[in-house]
Amino acid sequence: MTRTWPWRPFLAPTIAAIVYGASLFVPGLWEAVLGALFPDEVRVLYHAPMPLLVWQTLLIVAASSALSIGIGMGLGVFVTRPFGADFFDVVTDLSNLGQTFPPIAVFTLAVPLLGFGFRPTVFALTIYGVLPVLHNTIAGIGSVPPAIVESARGMGFTPGQTLRKVELPLASAVIIAGIRVSVVINVSTSTIGAIAGAGGLGAPIISGLANSDPAVTLQGALLTTALALILDGYLGAVQHVAEGRSAQLDAA
Amino acid sequence: MISFEHVTKRYEVAERPAVDDLTIDVPDAMVTILIGPSGSGKSTTMRMVNRLIEPTSGVVRLGGADVRDLDVEDLRRGIGYAIQGVGLFPHWTVHENVGVVPWLLKWPQPKIDARVRDLLDLVGLEPDVYDGKYPDELSGGEAQRVGVARALAADPPVLLMDEPFGAVDPLTRDRLQAEFTKIQQALRKTVVFVTHDIDEALKLGDRIAIMREGRLVQFDKPECVIAYPADDFVSDFVGSERALKRLSLARVAGVASETATNDWAASVPRSATLREALARILETGEREIGVSDESGNIIGSVGLEDVFAHFERPVE
Amino acid sequence: MARRSGVHKVGVAAGAFGLLAACALPFVVLRSSRIDSGVDLWVWQALPPWAVVVLAVPWLVVIALSLRDRRDRVFAAARGLAASAAIVVALGLAGFAASHLLPGAGTFARVSVGGSVWVMAFFGYVVVLSARRELEGAPVLAWSISLAAPVLIIVMLVTGWLDDLGVMVEYENQKERFWEQAAVTLLVAASAIVIAAFIGVGLGLLAYLRRRTDRAIFTAVNIFQTVPGLAMIGLLIGPLAALANAVPELRALGIGGLGWAPLIIALTLYALLPIVRNSFEGLRSVSPAAKDAGRGMGMSRAQLMRRIELPIARPVIFSGIRTSSVQAVGNSILGAFLGGIGLGFFVLQGMSAQSTDLILLGSISIVIMALVVDGVMRLVEHVLTPKGLRSKEANRP
Ligand SMILES: Nc1ncnc2c1ncn2[C@@H]1O[C@H](COP(=O)(O)OP(=O)(O)OP(=O)(O)O)[C@@H](O)[C@H]1O
Ligand SMILES: [Mg+2]
Numbered sequence: 007m008t009r010t011w012p013w014r015p016f017l018a019p020t021i022a023a024i025v026y027g028a029s030l031f032v033p034g035l036w037e038a039v040l041g042a043l044f045p046d047e048v049r050v051l052y053h054a055p056m057p058l059l060v061w062q063t064l065l066i067v068a069a070s071s072a073l074s075i076g077i078g079m080g081l082g083v084f085v086t087r088p089f090g091a092d093f094f095d096v097v098t099d100l101s102n103l104g105q106t107f108p109p110i111a112v113f114t115l116a117v118p119l120l121g122f123g124f125r126p127t128v129f130a131l132t133i134y135g136v137l138p139v140l141h142n143t144i145a146g147i148g149s150v151p152p153a154i155v156e157s158a159r160g161m162g163f164t165p166g167q168t169l170r171k172v173e174l175p176l177a178s179a180v181i182i183a184g185i186r187v188s189v190v191i192n193v194s195t196s197t198i199g200a201i202a203g204a205g206g207l208g209a210p211i212i213s214g215l216a217n218s219d220p221a222v223t224l225q226g227a228l229l230t231t232a233l234a235l236i237l238d239g240y241l242g243a244v245q246h247v248a249e250g251r252s253a254q255l256d257a258a
Numbered sequence: 259m260i261s262f263e264h265v266t267k268r269y270e271v272a273e274r275p276a277v278d279d280l281t282i283d284v285p286d287a288m289v290t291i292l293i294g295p296s297g298s299g300k301s302t303t304m305r306m307v308n309r310l311i312e313p314t315s316g317v318v319r320l321g322g323a324d325v326r327d328l329d330v331e332d333l334r335r336g337i338g339y340a341i342q343g344v345g346l347f348p349h350w351t352v353h354e355n356v357g358v359v360p361w362l363l364k365w366p367q368p369k370i371d372a373r374v375r376d377l378l379d380l381v382g383l384e385p386d387v388y389d390g391k392y393p394d395e396l397s398g399g400e401a402q403r404v405g406v407a408r409a410l411a412a413d414p415p416v417l418l419m420d421e422p423f424g425a426v427d428p429l430t431r432d433r434l435q436a437e438f439t440k441i442q443q444a445l446r447k448t449v450v451f452v453t454h455d456i457d458e459a460l461k462l463g464d465r466i467a468i469m470r471e472g473r474l475v476q477f478d479k480p481e482c483v484i485a486y487p488a489d490d491f492v493s494d495f496v497g498s499e500r501a502l503k504r505l506s507l508a509r510v511a512g513v514a515s516e517t518a519t520n521d522w523a524a525s526v527p528r529s530a531t532l533r534e535a536l537a538r539i540l541e542t543g544e545r546e547i548g549v550s551d552e553s554g555n556i557i558g559s560v561g562l563e564d565v566f567a568h569f570e571r572p573v574e
Numbered sequence: 575m576a577r578r579s580g581v582h583k584v585g586v587a588a589g590a591f592g593l594l595a596a597c598a599l600p601f602v603v604l605r606s607s608r609i610d611s612g613v614d615l616w617v618w619q620a621l622p623p624w625a626v627v628v629l630a631v632p633w634l635v636v637i638a639l640s641l642r643d644r645r646d647r648v649f650a651a652a653r654g655l656a657a658s659a660a661i662v663v664a665l666g667l668a669g670f671a672a673s674h675l676l677p678g679a680g681t682f683a684r685v686s687v688g689g690s691v692w693v694m695a696f697f698g699y700v701v702v703l704s705a706r707r708e709l710e711g712a713p714v715l716a717w718s719i720s721l722a723a724p725v726l727i728i729v730m731l732v733t734g735w736l737d738d739l740g741v742m743v744e745y746e747n748q749k750e751r752f753w754e755q756a757a758v759t760l761l762v763a764a765s766a767i768v769i770a771a772f773i774g775v776g777l778g779l780l781a782y783l784r785r786r787t788d789r790a791i792f793t794a795v796n797i798f799q800t801v802p803g804l805a806m807i808g809l810l811i812g813p814l815a816a817l818a819n820a821v822p823e824l825r826a827l828g829i830g831g832l833g834w835a836p837l838i839i840a841l842t843l844y845a846l847l848p849i850v851r852n853s854f855e856g857l858r859s860v861s862p863a864a865k866d867a868g869r870g871m872g873m874s875r876a877q878l879m880r881r882i883e884l885p886i887a888r889p890v891i892f893s894g895i896r897t898s899s900v901q902a903v904g905n906s907i908l909g910a911f912l913g914g915i916g917l918g919f920f921v922l923q924g925m926s927a928q929s930t931d932l933i934l935l936g937s938i939s940i941v942i943m944a945l946v947v948d949g950v951m952r953l954v955e956h957v958l959t960p961k962g963l964r965s966k967e968a969n970r971p
Contacts, residue, residue, distance in 0.1 A: 013740055015854055043812070044812075047827075061935050066608070075628065076794045084826070092582075092583040093583065093584055093587075094701055095703075095704060096584050096704040096707070097709045098701065099704075099706075099707065100700065106900055106944065106945070106948050107900075107904065107941055107945075108900065108901050108903065108904015108905060108907075108940070108941075108943060108944055109904070110803060110904055110905060110907045111904040111907060111940045111941045111944065112938035112941075113934065114907060114921045114925075114933055114940075115932070115934070115937040115938060115941060117925070117932045117933055117937075118686070118924075118930030118934045118937075119692055119930075122928060148900075167666070172749065190799075190800055194801075194802035194803055194804055195802075195803075197802050197804040197805065198803070198804060198907075201925040201926070202925060205809050207805075208804055211804045211805065211808045211911075212804070212911065214808070214812075215808070215832075215911045215912075220811055220815065223808040223811055224808055224811070224812055225810070225811045226804075226805070226808055227804070227805040227806075227807075227808025228805075228808075230802050230808075231801050231802065231805045231806075231809065233799050234801060234802050234805070235797070235800055235801075237802045246967075250963055252937035258805075264761070298916030305870075308870055310866070310869060310870055314625050330872075331872045331874055332875070333870070333872070334870060334871060334872030335871065335872035336872075339867065339870035339871055340868060341863060341867060341870070342863070343861065343862070343863025343864075343866075343867075344863060344867075345861065345863030345864045345865075345866055345867030346684060346863055346864070346867075347867075347868070347882055347886075348861075348864065348886060348960075348962045349885050349886055349961075349962045349963055350960075350962065351962070358868075359872065361876070362871065362872055362873065392961060392962030393962060394962060394963075394965050403866075408867075408871075418870075456927075494676055517906075
């Protein structure tokens with residue numbers, strides 16, 4: 007059975023991403039707009055070029071999200087296997103408890119332990135980012151009807167095949183929802199990372215706030231907000247498609 | 259007391275009306291059963307009485323008055339209402355649940371308390387045990403009883419019951435039906451009772467209204483529905499064991515004949531149905547068996563001939 | 575109960591990782607001044623031999639108790655207690671190490687808690703959590719076990735046992751400021767929650783009563799949630815500053831680009847989603863049968879809402895308010911960027927001075943405050959839950 011990848015849900019975020027990306031290379035436009043909004047300000051743009059700031063943020067988010075997804079899904083799969091079942095309760099409790107903590111607080115708590123700079127920031131973001139992925143992996147796998155798993159095993163699937171061909175596909179929509187939450191939180195918290203010396207889009211906001219340059223703050227805020235919304239839009243589209251798929255699988 | 263005059267209900271989206279030109283006079287102090295396949299418009303019909311649904315055209319009357327002329331909340335508070343999901347309020351005790359309509363009617367609290375205890379007694383729930391329980395501490399059957407008690411709380415002359423015994427096992431259901439019959443014999447309410455179980459309809463109904471796709475196909479006494487189904491749909495609906503069902507509507511007392519001898523190989527109480535008598539006859543292999551009164555004395559006999567005779571007699 | 579074979583995997587693993595953390599990570603960090611990057615000291619460098627033994631003993635007990643997979647009360651409680659002891663001992667010995675290292679290290683020297691103590695605390699808590707689960711039938715015991723470590727830590731704090739640790743030195747230096755900032759944090763978060771509760775429950779009701787509005791409402795509150803915290807503040811500054819310029823009376827009230835106004839607005843906007851969502855879902859969770867029965871018996875729309883729908887939804891709504899409150903306490907760190915409002919002040923100060931102890935002072939007190947708020951509100955939630963709905967309480971996150 008071949009399915010065409012539905013492109014419609016991705017249209018809006020893609021257009022937004024193209025406009026966003028293009029505008030980064032036209033600082034004159036930003037200067038004009040911000041200058042018009044703040045006619046009294048001398049400095050309306052942050053000194054570092056926008057593509058660099060976005061690149062730094064994307065790098066931090068990509069690295070920490072990749073780690074979050076890997077660890078979160080790995081742990082979620084581990085505790086739902088027979089050999090990891092003993093850890094199910096405690097890991098579930100930890101992920102529930104952990105999500106009670108506010109992400110910014112966890113991040114700032116981790117900085118003193120891990121240190122300042124790019125790598126510590128990535129690790130600090132990962133600590134919290136794991137939680138939504140883990141939580142949803144456990145919930146998603148748990149929501150697969152036992153009868154389906156049973157019949158897969160009955161037909162001779164190995165445990166690994168059952169996981170890859172049955173459990174994960176059926177859980178995918180829920181897991182992706184967790185990844186989406188994790189990535190959005192990572193974008194949000196990474197801006198705070200600017201004060202830990204990690205650079206990125208938080209830098210103009212903080213610099214603007216510190217030096218009373220509202221235009222610079224607004225520049226950073228707009229760039230950050232747009233980036234968060236675009237990433238959220240993309241992952242929302244992926245989630246939408248996955249929801250459709252697992253509904254089809256359910257019906258099958 | 260309740261009458262429908264050319265009542266039609268058409269939901270916006272549907273292509274055919276849910277209730278189509280329904281005219282029916284619900285007799286007072288009797289149980290009128292609405293029965294039909296799923297989606298035939300039973301609930302819709304019933305809910306037009308207490309105006310949970312308003313008809314598209316036609317008039318529903320209660321005691322002669324158009325229900326649209328009555329204040330909707332007063333109307334509802336004056337009608338007992340019991341439904342399949344029971345719909346007990348989970349955050350209230352059994353006591354508060356049963357007392358809700360009296361409370362809405364602003365009865366004084368002591369009167370409500372006394373009434374609730376009486377009602378719990380009536381539906382066979384020990385008041386001291388059940389009064390303070392919460393719905394999630396009740397079994398399905400207990401919850402149904404509380405639902406019925408709640409519907410009876412303000413002593414309404416009219417009772418609307420939408421599959422009130424729907425969600426319980428067959429045994430509990432039998433018990434609830436028996437108790438309902440007992441209560442109804444004592445209270446003589448005007449009851450509109452929705453079900454899609456023909457056995458329940460035959461057991462409880464004084465009148466049966468059979469509905470199909472929003473239309474009334476037959477409205478008759480249970481015996482007549484079985485003996486003279488209006489069309490193939492009704493006879494299909496009544497089912498293949500029509501003859502046996504007809505036997506279960508007749509009591510031994512009505513056909514038993516007095517006999518000289520008291521010496522029978524077996525006997526049935528006179529309150530038994532003809533169907534039960536026939537079963538006993540078949541079990542014992544006799545052509546005739548004794549009939550006993552409440553204290554066990556033989557007062558007559560019933561035999562295969564009586565069963566045949568019952569079928570030949572016309573039903574009116 | 576079926577007899578299990580093999581070891582108690584959680585106990586053994588957590589015990590082993592606890593011991594590993596004790597050896598593989600620095601126990602304390604000694605700095606010559608508060609901003610010095612410092613030298614890592616390992617357990618055996620920071621502690622005399624007897625103390626190293628004391629540190630290891632509770633972990634060995636945890637492991638010994640886990641060699642057989644017994645989950646009865648006695649074993650679960652013993653494991654939980656041993657793990658609590660492990661946490662308390664690790665922290666206590668860090669304080670002890672600080673007291674012994676400081677005198678010879680100069681006037682400005684600081685001793686910070688090292689990674690090994692944190693990781694030990696984490697794995698200790700893992701064992702406590704798993705003991706709690708095994709003690710589900712004995713709530714009093716379960717609570718005592720989970721509160722043992724926090725209570726002992728408070729005792730150590732009060733008796734001054736930890737006073738030589740860097741965090742506590744920072745606290746001592748800015749004691750008054752600390753409590754002032756803590757009060758402000760609480761006040762700001764509480765104001766935001768009160769506002770958000772009114773708006774959020776209102777929007778939830780609207781989405782529930784007028785079904786065509788729900789998409790618009792949820793899209794809006796979801797977008798607020800997606801906007802990063804710092805960016806939200808950045809976006810609010812311009813309009814608020816403009817507003818204050820246009821209406822000088824507002825400026826007199828303290829409303830402006832910086833200060834508490836943008837902070838409260840930001841916290842309120844973040845708080846909306848859980849409250850709106852829970853109000854909506856809570857009201858929707860009322861069974862259709864109960865609503866139909868209520869209407870059919872003659873309740874007016876207002877009576878149905880006030881007597882049936884809202885009371886049934888109330889615990890769910892309140893749990894949304896609790897989630898929001900905890901997040902609001904955490905997000906109050908943003909106040910640091912608006913002129914040093916709240917405990918975030920110490921975080922920002924520490925970040926710019928690269929003083930980890932100062933960051934820790936701010937962030938750990940915010941985390942503790944969040945946990946306390948969560949605990950208190952859980953209690954209130956329990957009280958607010960009608961008795962007939964309590965059996966469902968356990969299913970609520
Ligand atoms: N609120 C509504 N909006 C639209 N259509 C409805 C609504 N309620 C009922 N209907 C439709 O009206 C018809 C009659 O419904 P009704 O509930 O009266 O059936 P019923 O005989 O009680 O069925 P059941 O035995 O399943 O309870 C059905 O086709 C149903 O789909
Ligand atoms: Mg119905």
